[in-house]
Amino acid sequence: MTLAPDRAASGPATSPGKLTDLFQLGLDAPICLTWELTYACNLSCVHCLSSSGRRDPRELSTAECKAVIDTLERMQVFYVNIGGGEPTVRPDFWELVDYATAHHVGVKFSTNGVKLDAAAAVRLAASDYVDVQISLDGATREVNDAVRGPGSYDTAMRAMGNLRDAGFTGFKLSVVMTRQNIPQIDAFKAIADEYGAQLRLTRLRPSGRGADVWDELHPLPSQQKELYDWLVAHGEQVLTGDSFFHLSAFGGALPGLNLCGAGRVVCLIDPVGDVYACPFAIHENFLAGNVRDAGGFEGVWKTSALFADLRKPDTGGACKSCGFYDSCRGGCMAAKFFTGLPLDGPDPECVQGYGEAALASVSSSSVAAPRPSVDHSHRTAPSRPRAGGAVPVTIARRRPPSHDCDESPLAGFTAGAESASGCC
Amino acid sequence: MAGPVSFDLDRAWQVDPRVSMRPEPFGALLYHFGTRRLSFLKNQTVLAVVRSLADHPSARSACLACGVSEAELPAYARALGALADSTMISERELA
Numbered sequence: 001m002t003l004a005p006d007r008a009a010s011g012p013a014t015s016p017g018k019l020t021d022l023f024q025l026g027l028d029a030p031i032c033l034t035w036e037l038t039y040a041c042n043l044s045c046v047h048c049l050s051s052s053g054r055r056d057p058r059e060l061s062t063a064e065c066k067a068v069i070d071t072l073e074r075m076q077v078f079y080v081n082i083g084g085g086e087p088t089v090r091p092d093f094w095e096l097v098d099y100a101t102a103h104h105v106g107v108k109f110s111t112n113g114v115k116l117d118a119a120a121a122v123r124l125a126a127s128d129y130v131d132v133q134i135s136l137d138g139a140t141r142e143v144n145d146a147v148r149g150p151g152s153y154d155t156a157m158r159a160m161g162n163l164r165d166a167g168f169t170g171f172k173l174s175v176v177m178t179r180q181n182i183p184q185i186d187a188f189k190a191i192a193d194e195y196g197a198q199l200r201l202t203r204l205r206p207s208g209r210g211a212d213v214w215d216e217l218h219p220l221p222s223q224q225k226e227l228y229d230w231l232v233a234h235g236e237q238v239l240t241g242d243s244f245f246h247l248s249a250f251g252g253a254l255p256g257l258n259l260c261g262a263g264r265v266v267c268l269i270d271p272v273g274d275v276y277a278c279p280f281a282i283h284e285n286f287l288a289g290n291v292r293d294a295g296g297f298e299g300v301w302k303t304s305a306l307f308a309d310l311r312k313p314d315t316g317g318a319c320k321s322c323g324f325y326d327s328c329r330g331g332c333m334a335a336k337f338f339t340g341l342p343l344d345g346p347d348p349e350c351v352q353g354y355g356e357a358a359l360a361s362v363s364s365s366s367v368a369a370p371r372p373s374v375d376h377s378h379r380t381a382p383s384r385p386r387a388g389g390a391v392p393v394t395i396a397r398r399r400p401p402s403h404d405c406d407e408s409p410l411a412g413f414t415a416g417a418e419s420a421s422g423c424c
Numbered sequence: 425m426a427g428p429v430s431f432d433l434d435r436a437w438q439v440d441p442r443v444s445m446r447p448e449p450f451g452a453l454l455y456h457f458g459t460r461r462l463s464f465l466k467n468q469t470v471l472a473v474v475r476s477l478a479d480h481p482s483a484r485s486a487c488l489a490c491g492v493s494e495a496e497l498p499a500y501a502r503a504l505g506a507l508a509d510s511t512m513i514s515e516r517e518l519a
Contacts, residue, residue, distance in 0.1 A: 027448055031455075031462065076446040078455035078462075104444065106457055128442070129457055 023257065026264045026311035029075035029301065034279040035269045037065070037093070038085040039376035042114050045137070045148045047176065047217060049280055050270070051208040052085040053378035058272040062092045064292070068269065069096070071297045072105045079106030081133075083279070085271065085376075088115035094123075101129040110135060110174060112152060113159025121159075121166035133172040133200065134159055139187035143180050147217070160195045169196040172239065176204050177227060178217040185230055189238075200239040201231070203246075206338040206348070207280040208372050214339070224351055225250060246331035246347045249324035260333050263288065263310035267301065270374070275300045277310055280334035284373045317344025324352055331355075340369030431505030433484040433497065437477045438516040447471065454512050463512055470503055474513065481518060 040055035041048075060068070072080065080100065087093055088111050100107050108131040116124075116132075124130055134156050138144025141153040163171050173192045175181065181188070185201075192199040206214035219227060228247040231238065231254055242256035257265075262278035269275055273291040276282055288307050289300035301307065319330045331347020339348040340362045346354035362369070439445065442458040451465040452474075465471045472490040473483075480486040487500050507513045 027453070029446065031453065076444065078444055078446070078453075078457075106455075131460065 023259060023261070023265050024311070024313060026307070029077050029298075030267055031077075031261075031265045032079050032081060033072075033077060033267050033269065034081045034083060035068075036083050036085060036271050036279070037087040037096070038090050038271050040089050041084055041086040041112075042089065043086065043112055043149050043152055044378050045152075045209075046213045047137075047147060047178075047204060047208075047210040048377075049205055049207040049210050050083075050085065050282055051372055051375040051377050054376045055085075056272050056376060060271065060273050060291070062095065064273070065092070065096050066099055068273075068291050068297055069100050069103055069105055071291075072100075073103040075298055075301070077105060079108060082107055082109035084110075086112055086114060088120075097130060101127060107131070108133060108172075111159070112148070113156045116159035116162055118162050118165065121162035121168060124163065124171075125166040125168035131171065132163065132168070133174045134163075134197070135174050135176075136188075136191075137176050137178065138181050139184035139191060143184065146180070147178070160191075160197065163197075164195045171197050172200045173197040174200040174202065177201050177219060178204055179219055179223060180217065182219055182223045182227055185227070189234075198239060199237075200241070201227075201244075202241050203243040203332070203335075205280040205332065205334050207334050208282065208375075209377065211338050211369070211372065218349065221351070221353075224349065228254075228351075243332075246328045246335075246349060247351060248327040249351045253327060258327065259329060260331075262286070262333055263304075263307040267307075269297065275304075277306065278334060280332070281337065282372055282374050283337065283370060285337070285370070286334075287373075315344065317342070319344075319346055319354075322346075322352065322354070338369060338372075340367065431483070431501045431508060433487070433501050433504075434482045436481055436516040436518050437483050437486075437504070437508070437513050439474060439477065440511055440514050443512050445474070454507075456510070456512055459511060461510055461512075463507065463510055465503075470500065473500065473504070474507070477513060478516065 036050055038055055038059060039050065039052045041052040044053055087109055097107050097109070106129045110133040113134050124132055135148070136144055136153070136156045137147045138153065144153040145151070160173070173188065173195070175188050189199050204210060204214065204218050224247060227244070228250045231240065231244060231247070232252065236255050240254065240256065242258070244254055245256070245258040248254055248258050262281065267275055267277055267288070268279040268282070269291060270282065275288045275290060275297065277286040277288060286306065288304035291297045291300070293299060295303065314329060316325050316330065319325045328347070328350070330344070331350060333343055335348050336343050336345065339359060341348055341355070341358050346358050348355040348359055440456065440458070442456055444455050444457065446453045451467050452471045454463045454465065465474060469490055469492065473486050473492065476486045476490065477483060480489065483504055484497070487497060492500050504513065
């Protein structure tokens with residue numbers, strides 16, 4: 001993932017040197033970090049990157065969360081991207097938001113809108129230090145609800161209406177781009193404009209339950225070009241969390257940091273305090289430590305062996321000889337990992353086509369792609385509104401065959417909710 | 425993208441109160457809570473200049489006090505101009 005602030009860094013240069021070169025070696029503290037406050041979620045989005053659904057009993061307490069915020073203040077982390085799960089279902093959610101902003105840590109939180117009533121919207125509109133990101137993955141009810149679940153489109157639209165009515169302009173409408181909604185990209189822009197929101201488009205990753213649906217949902221090669229052209233045409237009007245840097249190999253670089261920021265400028269704190277290199281890499285291979293460790297979050301950020309390794313200069317690996325390596329930097333680490341590709345080779349969605357070739361060679365081997373280490377998915381279908389005591393129907397979400405050879409008993413299985421999208 | 429129009433080295437400047445500044449090995453990162461934009465300073469000298477802007481009657485005086493030579497002034501004016509364009513620094517009324 002790229003982990004970068006939503007807005008492109010722009011800097012006064014008094015000496016030559018690329019920002020990516022400076023950032024590649026890591027920073028004293030993250031620029032921004034993602035903090036999933038809970039794995040609990042009212043939804044069960046099929047592509048949830050954190051496999052959320054059920055609350056984890058080991059979740060950080062209010063006091064522990066406040067101690068993390070104290071650390072972030074001391075480290076001068078500018079802001080946190082709070083997600084989940086659905087963060088607003090934590091009873092202490094607003095208390096933690098207030099505590100963070102009072103301690104000079106800005107907050108941007110991602111929500112499906114379930115708790116964003118008129119009163120919450122008024123409260124949010126009053127603060128300069130809190131930003132909101134509403135998740136919506138279809139510009140129509142049909143396309144959205146197929147991914148995020150029945151009723152989720154209406155929930156998001158109601159929340160956006162409340163924010164607009166409260167005079168909150170510039171909140172974010174956040175969309176994970178899929179094969180099904182890329183044809184709706186102009187319609188998303190129209191919705192954002194209608195509600196006074198800013199559009200934010202991010203990349204679908206094969207992380208969490210996203211691994212189960214990636215083959216069906218990830219954009220087709222022709223759509224990647226369509227998306228790239230749209231992003232180039234709209235420039236800085238649209239936010240991306242710098243998540244599409246793999247598309248830079250189509251031509252000119254997109255605005256923002258074209259760099260995987262995992263462990264360098266961003267990281268993830270999960271609901272139980274585990275610190276991962278990035279929000280899309282919830283797997284033991286990318287686990288750097290826990291905020292409950294003796295040194296706290298600061299100790300993990302500064303002394304983790306994993307992070308030290310990630311901050312070494314990229315060697316380029318199999319991509320080194322490709323003429324586009326300087327543009328795309330080999331793409332997204334998490335996308336490679338969860339599709340079973342080597343981390344020093346091409347991204348599975350490499351626009352030069354090297355990813356498809358690599359995936360083909362993986363699928364002909366008998367080794368299954370790694371599965372997420374942590375799964376809090378609802379054990380049954382998500383709670384749905386029921387009329388007249390009708391028997392709830394459980395639609396099993398079976399992992400589709402991701403490759404021809406994947407129909408073996410060893411292939412992964414799992415079910416589906418979403419959380420924060422994007423890098424930052 | 426158009427460059428900064430011009431930067432008046434002889435006026436008084438200050439870091440915007442909504443900007444948070446964090447030192448880094450290469451210089452510093454700046455984050456503006458109003459615009460939610462990130463910027464950066466690429467070396468320690470420009471960091472020292474920006475930090476001391478509020479203590480000097482002019483940006484020129486801040487630069488010279490931080491060891492910027494006359495020959496380097498135009499480069500620093502460009503750097504400060506970029507910061508002014510993104511409202512990281514703003515003009516200050518002299519007391």
